[in-house]
Amino acid sequence: MELSPLALLGVFFSGLALNLTPCVYPMFSVTVALFSARGEKREERLLSSFLHALFYVAGMVCMYSALGVFAALTGGFFGAILQNQWVLLGMSLLMFILALSMFGLYELQMPAAILNWLGGIERAGTIGFFISGLCVGVFAAPCIGPPIVALLAFVGQARDPWSGFFLFFVLALGLGMPYLILGTFSGLLTKLPKSGEWLVWVKKVFGVALLGLALFYLALSLYAELLPFVLPVTLIGGGVFLGFMDQTGNQKIAFRAIKQSMGGLAVLIAAISLFSKPVQGVVWDVYAPQKIEAAKRVRKPVVIDFYADWCIPCHELERFTYSKPEVIQALEPFVRLKVDATDPDTKEVLEPIERFEILGVPTVLFLGPDGKEISDTRITGFVSAKEFVEVVQVAAQRVNHKNKT
Numbered sequence: 457m458e459l460s461p462l463a464l465l466g467v468f469f470s471g472l473a474l475n476l477t478p479c480v481y482p483m484f485s486v487t488v489a490l491f492s493a494r495g496e497k498r499e500e501r502l503l504s505s506f507l508h509a510l511f512y513v514a515g516m517v518c519m520y521s522a523l524g525v526f527a528a529l530t531g532g533f534f535g536a537i538l539q540n541q542w543v544l545l546g547m548s549l550l551m552f553i554l555a556l557s558m559f560g561l562y563e564l565q566m567p568a569a570i571l572n573w574l575g576g577i578e579r580a581g582t583i584g585f586f587i588s589g590l591c592v593g594v595f596a597a598p599c600i601g602p603p604i605v606a607l608l609a610f611v612g613q614a615r616d617p618w619s620g621f622f623l624f625f626v627l628a629l630g631l632g633m634p635y636l637i638l639g640t641f642s643g644l645l646t647k648l649p650k651s652g653e654w655l656v657w658v659k660k661v662f663g664v665a666l667l668g669l670a671l672f673y674l675a676l677s678l679y680a681e682l683l684p685f686v687l688p689v690t691l692i693g694g695g696v697f698l699g700f701m702d703q704t705g706n707q708k709i710a711f712r713a714i715k716q717s718m719g720g721l722a723v724l725i726a727a728i729s730l731f732s733k734p735v736q737g738v739v740w741d742v743y744a745p746q747k748i749e750a751a752k753r754v755r756k757p758v759v760i761d762f763y764a765d766w767c768i769p770c771h772e773l774e775r776f777t778y779s780k781p782e783v784i785q786a787l788e789p790f791v792r793l794k795v796d797a798t799d800p801d802t803k804e805v806l807e808p809i810e811r812f813e814i815l816g817v818p819t820v821l822f823l824g825p826d827g828k829e830i831s832d833t834r835i836t837g838f839v840s841a842k843e844f845v846e847v848v849q850v851a852a853q854r855v856n857h858k859n860k861t
Contacts (some may be wrong), residue, residue, distance in 0.1 A: 464626050469561035471630025474610030487512070493638045498719065502640065508585045509639030513632035513821075517590020520628040521621055544677035544766070550591075551670035557605040585639075589632075640692040653705040660702060680765035680798070683773075688726040695722030726785075738778040738787055740794035743808055748827055757855045758823040759790040759848075762814050765798040770818040780841035786848040790822070822851040830854050 668690030675682040699719010705711045741747065741845070743760060751758045763770035777783055795808050797817055808814070812821060812829065820835040833851045835844065 464623075465629050467626045468630040469628040472633060474627075475634050487635050487638050494797060506636075506640045508582060509636050511582050512585040512589040512639050513629075513636045515586040515591075516632045516635065517589075517625060517628040519590040520631060521624040541677045544673050548670045548673035548677065551666050551673060552809075555663045557661055558666060592608060653711075657698065657702065657704045657711075660698060661694070664690065664698060668694070669859055675768045676774035683765070683771060685730075688730045691722045691726035691729075695719040695726070696820065699723075736781075736784065737774065738784055738792060738793050743793040743795040745807065747791065747793060748823065751823075752825065752827045756826040757786060757790050757825055757851065758793060758827075759851075760793045760795060760808070760812070760821050760823070762795045762797050762808070762817050762819040762821075764796070764817045765802075767817045772838045773818050773820075777839065777841045777844050782845050783841050786845045786852075789852065790848075822848075824855050 491505070491512075619824070668686060671686045671690060672683070675686055696719060699716050699722065705715070742763060748758055761773075763773070795805060797805050797809065797814075799805065799807060816836065816838065818835075822830045822833045824830050830851045833847050833854075835847055839847075
């Protein structure tokens with residue numbers, strides 16, 4: 457399988473763009489926590505920080521590439537590992553521990569016995585950052601999007617593991633590039649003079665973000681219905697603490713005013729999000745194979761939505777797309793079925809995942825009256841209401857064209 461330089465460049469920039477997805481960019485907070493809470497007592501050169509960041513990104517690249525190729529070649533459900541309750545609880549605990557370091561409550565440091573076994577602090581630090589990068593690759597896995605789905609499908613069809621690994625290697629390089637820069641310079645946060653207290657405050661902002669991420673994974677593992685309240689609670693708690701309670705930088709009147717303004721804005725955004733919940737939405741029926749057969753008998757098209765409780769873009773679709781009147785109206789002619797893939801290992805969920813070759817969530821597909829998928833209408837990742845309606849209209853036009861012929 458030949459890969460052109462232009463195609464590889466596109467894959468690289470797709471990886472870079474993945475940092476803007478909702479469940480990837482919180483990992484910036486993890487990176488800052490790992491690199492700034494290192495407790496080093498010696499002056500560290502920039503080259504040393506860069507090398508540690510390089511090993512950190514290398515861990516991300518290895519894990520993300522391996523996950524992608526494995527999922528593509530085995531037909532696995534990408535990100536499904538996060539459906540395990542104990543994995544989710546472990547993630548929540550890890551985020552909480554890292555958050556405490558951002559508030560200066562402790563310093564991250566390996567036990568002396570492990571340091572001696574690994575051969576000193578420098579080597580241990582390098583291995584530690586590589587392992588941390590591996591973990592970040594796992595956290596990023598559920599953020600499925602069009603670039604990942606396209607690559608998974610392409611590699612799966614080509615059945616060329618070396619080319620597949622190389623494609624995901626380039627994608628992961630794009631994903632890891634911002635972390636390389638952030639990791640190189642994050643260590644400077646621990647050596648700030650008093651004149652740089654505003655950066656200490658920024659470090660605490662990352663700590664609040666990590667606490668929010670810990671709450672998110674905790675809600676996923678225990679009670680997914682609480683997920684809509686995680687962001688408002690984080691914004692209110694963080695806004696009150698960082699804007700009005702924290703004393704960092706209060707000696708400067710201008711900075712204190714900025715803190716209070718941002719804290720007040722965070723609380724306002726939280727209040728708006730709490731009281732602006734959509735009162736309507738698309739009404740879905742639970743998926744069952746016989747319902748597709750019933751739709752075929754009455755010659756009706758079908759739309760199937762695959763979602764999971766741990767999938768952030770799935771919740772965005774529900775809140776910002778399926779709540780729009782134009783989307784509700786556009787889907788009226790369709791039989792609307794929803795597949796809950798929170799636990800993809802059950803027989804009821806495996807059947808539609810394997811039948812329609814679903815690689816991740818959210819995925820929305822459209823079936824014609826004959827029960828076959830309408831080509832080029834599959835949706836992966838979050839799309840706006842306008843984009844969604846455009847795809848529905850294309851699907852409806854093809855259905856009408858088939859009925860006429």
